[in-house]
Amino acid sequence: MFVNLIRIGIVLIVIGAVILLVANSFLPRVYNVMMGTLSNMTINIDVYSRYLIPIYIKSPAYIVVLLNNSYPLTIYVFDQFGHVLSPLSYKQVHNTYLITFQLPEHGNYSLVLFNDNPRPLNVSVLITVVSQYMVSSALIINAVMDLGIIMFIIGALLIVVNALFIARYRLLKTR
Numbered sequence: 178m179f180v181n182l183i184r185i186g187i188v189l190i191v192i193g194a195v196i197l198l199v200a201n202s203f204l205p206r207v208y209n210v211m212m213g214t215l216s217n218m219t220i221n222i223d224v225y226s227r228y229l230i231p232i233y234i235k236s237p238a239y240i241v242v243l244l245n246n247s248y249p250l251t252i253y254v255f256d257q258f259g260h261v262l263s264p265l266s267y268k269q270v271h272n273t274y275l276i277t278f279q280l281p282e283h284g285n286y287s288l289v290l291f292n293d294n295p296r297p298l299n300v301s302v303l304i305t306v307v308s309q310y311m312v313s314s315a316l317i318i319n320a321v322m323d324l325g326i327i328m329f330i331i332g333a334l335l336i337v338v339n340a341l342f343i344a345r346y347r348l349l350k351t352r
Contacts, residue, residue, distance in 0.1 A: 186335030190333060197329065229287055256281075
């Protein structure tokens, strides 16, 4: 019985490792295709002023705005009807801000940056679009990788537990 569980553990480890290797080989390709840069520019915003960047999106997607060497600027995205879209996330790492918006449909959008700070800014703005199809592909690959990790861990646990039971059995048998 112990030998069969060890064999099952070895098979689970091998299958988990193969799943991880296959999924890991596709992941860089998905992320390389995922990022379509719309614009990369350096702009100068005066004190208490705004800067408008028009954007056209072909398909529903997520838009990611990266502000480099900046203060936390107030950012809005407007659709063609003037509706304001609120950001999904606003993250800061040192002087870099990463803001994500979900765009519900294709069309014209406007990105507006407000400088509410007491001094002018010279900020680098990178606008990137991530399509919904690519996000779904990345999530599927991530789920497959999680499945491979779970199979690998269960297989390793089966081998370790069975090895401990065999060692305990041999130790009790020698007494």
